[in-house]
Structures are given as C-alpha cells and as structure tokens.
Amino acid sequence: MNESLLRELVPAVIGVLVRRGADFASAEDAVQEALIRALRVWPDDPPRDPKAWLVAAAWHKFVDAARAEASRRGREVAVQVEPPAGPAPETDDTLRLYFLCAHPALAPASAVALTLRAVGGLTTRQIASAYLVPEATMAQRISRAKRRIDGEPLDRPGDLATVLRVLYLVFNEGYSGDVDLAAEAIRLTRQLAALTDAPEVAGLLALMLLHHARRASRTGPGGRLVPLGSQDRTLWDTALIAEGVAILQAALARDQLGQYQAQAAIAALHADARTPESTDWVQIVEWYDELLPLSGDSPVVRLNRAVAVGEADGPRAGLAALSHVDPDVPRHAAAAAYLHERAGDAERAAELYAAAARLATSVPERDHLTREAARVRHP
Structure with missing residues (x-):
C-alpha cells in the first residue's frame, strides 16, 4: 500500500x-x-x-x-x-486547493489544519497528535474552517503569500506527536514548486531545506537545545544543503527578490561556514538589509540583524543596533544578554539571560537560557 x-x-x-x-x-x-x-x-x-x-x-x-x-x-x-x-x-486542482485552504478569512491555525487535511491528506487524528490537542478539538477546528469557505469557488485567484505563510507555519512546528510536520511541509512545498515557477516558492523550499539540513545537530542528550555556534557541523546534511543552495541560486537568478529568498540566502551563508569563526557575517548583515524592507521592517528581522551586526562589527555596534528594537520583541533579552557577554559585561549578561529564561516559550529554551545565566555567573 x-x-x-x-x-x-x-x-x-x-x-x-x-x-x-x-x-x-x-x-x-x-x-x-x-x-x-x-x-x-x-x-x-x-x-x-x-x-x-x-x-x-x-x-x-x-x-x-x-x-x-x-x-x-x-x-x-x-x-x-x-x-x-x-x-x-x-x-490538477492542487494549486487551487492550496489557495482555498489558505483563505484570508481563516485564522492561521485553521488554515494550517485544513491544508494538512485537504492537501496533505493527513487524518484528523494525525493532525491533532501533531498539535498535541484532542482529536475532537481538531475535528471541530477543521469543520469550522470548511464551513467558513463553503461556497468559495475553486477557481478563485488566491494569495500566494498567504499559502507560503501557511506552509512556513507548518514547517516551524517541527516534529511532535506521530507526524513530522517539518518533513510534511517540505513535501507540500515541493508539490507547490512543481505547480508554479514563482521564485518565492523556490525561495521557501530552499529555506526549509537549509534549515532542515541542520536538524540533527540542534538538540543534544535529553533534548538539550544546542545553539548554532555550538552545533556539531559534521551532523549537517550536506545533500540537503547542496539542493537548497542550487534551488536558491536558480531563484535569485530570476531577479525577483522576496523575503523567503533573502532568508534562504542568510541560511545558506550559515550552512557554507565550516566553523562558526568562518561565517561571513558582513554578507549576512547585507542580506538582512535586503530583508528588512521585504519583511515590512519586521522587529524580529531587526533583532536578528542586530546580532549579526554584533558579530560583524563588534558587540558594541550590535547593542547600538539592538537599541532601536522594541524590548517587547520575543528573544530581545536573550540577544542583549549575548551581546553584553561578548562586550565583557558578565554581570549584566547574567541578569539578562535569567530574564530571558523567565520569558521563554518552551522548556528546552528556558533550560538553555538558565544554564547560560549560571555559566556567565560562574565561569
């Protein structure tokens, strides 16, 4: 079968x-x-x-x-x-179904569930398991989504940006329950890339592949979070990296830059570095400068750019760039802690790592930041 x-x-x-x-x-x-x-x-x-x-x-x-x-x-x-x-x-109605399931009237969670059910072919039980909710709850969510788009014509033009956003939401769920949502998102994005030659679809596929290539190195024993600079790069999947880079290069050659292509270019520069020290941070900052307007001046992009500036031009320059980012942006305290530690201010770094741990949204992230605070306090 x-x-x-x-x-x-x-x-x-x-x-x-x-x-x-x-x-x-x-x-x-x-x-x-x-x-x-x-x-x-x-x-x-x-x-x-x-x-x-x-x-x-x-x-x-x-x-x-x-x-x-x-x-x-x-x-x-x-x-x-x-x-x-x-x-x-x-x-082939697959492309139309992508657009229908990513209808702007649907909440992101409903659009994701409907896409996994109608386009991905997963059962309600599988989707519920992946999102760690009761099957009855997921069934109600899917039923409400189907009622919401009932009567929408199948051939109505859709919003590709919404479709890509839904697929990226699926990818970022990673692995939970008995469904590997990251792998499922890659499968669906490959399917979409075969139906349309839009450069941003290729950009998203390249981004997923480049991130997925580092998956085996992201966690240590007991699920311990391993940050990028400490990852064992021999565990990275070089075949996925090569495929992602090739797809990205073909997309960039179209000269229709979008935010997923820019993010994939940053991921490719990280993947190309054999050691953390050999990372081309200057070029990464340049790509963040390209990404900022494409992302609508996203605060998250500004925060990540500040960290990159800290690597390229020194921690003081990074902190100066971070000062223009809203402190309420997720992981702001963690970024500030890292830059203060790089600048030699261990006391402030420890305070910020502890504050970041209290704001963490997952147990592995909280534990990692707590360990970082202890490490800085007691080197």
Whole structure:
C-alpha cells in the first residue's frame, strides 16, 4: 500500500468532486471516506487507475450522503448518480486547493489544519497528535474552517503569500506527536514548486531545506537545545544543503527578490561556514538589509540583524543596533544578554539571560537560557 500516493491524489480527487457540483466540505468528507476504503481494499485488490478508483468511490460516498440528506429533508437533491465513464481527468486542482485552504478569512491555525487535511491528506487524528490537542478539538477546528469557505469557488485567484505563510507555519512546528510536520511541509512545498515557477516558492523550499539540513545537530542528550555556534557541523546534511543552495541560486537568478529568498540566502551563508569563526557575517548583515524592507521592517528581522551586526562589527555596534528594537520583541533579552557577554559585561549578561529564561516559550529554551545565566555567573 503506497500511502504517499494516496496523499498526493487527495487534492486532485477533491477538485474533481467540486467541479461536479459538490461543496468543498462534503467533497473533502467523501474523499476521506474513500481513503479509508482504499486502505482496506487496495492491499488485496490494487486498482489499475488509483485516481479513477478514488474519484468513483468518493463520488458514490458523496451521492449516498446527499441522498440521505434528501431523505431527511423530504426533498430530492439533483445530483447525477454515476460518474462519467473512463479515467479521471488530468486537470490538477492542487494549486487551487492550496489557495482555498489558505483563505484570508481563516485564522492561521485553521488554515494550517485544513491544508494538512485537504492537501496533505493527513487524518484528523494525525493532525491533532501533531498539535498535541484532542482529536475532537481538531475535528471541530477543521469543520469550522470548511464551513467558513463553503461556497468559495475553486477557481478563485488566491494569495500566494498567504499559502507560503501557511506552509512556513507548518514547517516551524517541527516534529511532535506521530507526524513530522517539518518533513510534511517540505513535501507540500515541493508539490507547490512543481505547480508554479514563482521564485518565492523556490525561495521557501530552499529555506526549509537549509534549515532542515541542520536538524540533527540542534538538540543534544535529553533534548538539550544546542545553539548554532555550538552545533556539531559534521551532523549537517550536506545533500540537503547542496539542493537548497542550487534551488536558491536558480531563484535569485530570476531577479525577483522576496523575503523567503533573502532568508534562504542568510541560511545558506550559515550552512557554507565550516566553523562558526568562518561565517561571513558582513554578507549576512547585507542580506538582512535586503530583508528588512521585504519583511515590512519586521522587529524580529531587526533583532536578528542586530546580532549579526554584533558579530560583524563588534558587540558594541550590535547593542547600538539592538537599541532601536522594541524590548517587547520575543528573544530581545536573550540577544542583549549575548551581546553584553561578548562586550565583557558578565554581570549584566547574567541578569539578562535569567530574564530571558523567565520569558521563554518552551522548556528546552528556558533550560538553555538558565544554564547560560549560571555559566556567565560562574565561569
């Protein structure tokens, strides 16, 4: 049983049902029912045309549900019972489904869940496990999202920036539960890159690959957080780095710079350095200067730029740049602590590391910052 093939077929099959007149929510439910049947039937009786089989099975599920609803309401529902003969059409609706699931009316969490369900082909249980919430809670979230976009035409132009933002949200969830969301986001972004030649899609894919290449070195024994400068670079995946750099170079050659390409360029410079000391911080600062206007002068980008300035021009210059960043920006105290330590002010650095630990949003980050405070106090 090729489960990856099933997941790849999901958006195309949903698209076929919607074009035949099914609403999105009913189509998505019918396809999930068809997938359950496929998992039960295919191992013993594999179909010659998996897509056509799924379309037929899902259409019958939809018709059965429509008939049941018609009986309940005491009226007829005008649907054609049998699907057209022959193989399923080759029209690819995946890109349209990306845009539909990333509808601007949806909250980010709902858009992510719907994308994983309708485009990624994950079950509600898998998505709930990944986000560490009860399955019933995730089912309600997905149902509300489907109701919210019910009636939206499948061919309505979508906002690519929203789609990319949703995919990046999925990627940043990393690994939790029994689903590797980082790997799933890369799979979906590869799929999107095959459907459109937009440079920013390639930029996002390159960014994901370059970050994912360092994954094995980010944590130590017991889940201990390992910062970039202390990571074992022999654990980095050189094949992923090479692929990410090649994709990025092709995107940059289009001369349509976007924020994901700029972020990927920064990640590539980190990946290219064999030692922390050989990192080209001057060029990284230059890329942050490119990224700032592309990100709408993001405070987070300004904070990261200040740290890069501290590496390129010295900690005092970094602190001067950091003084222009709102102190309420996440990880501001941690960045200030690092720069003060580099400047030789151990007492202030220890205070700031302790303050950053109190503001940490995860246990590994809190523990890491607490250790940093203790290390600076007692070298």
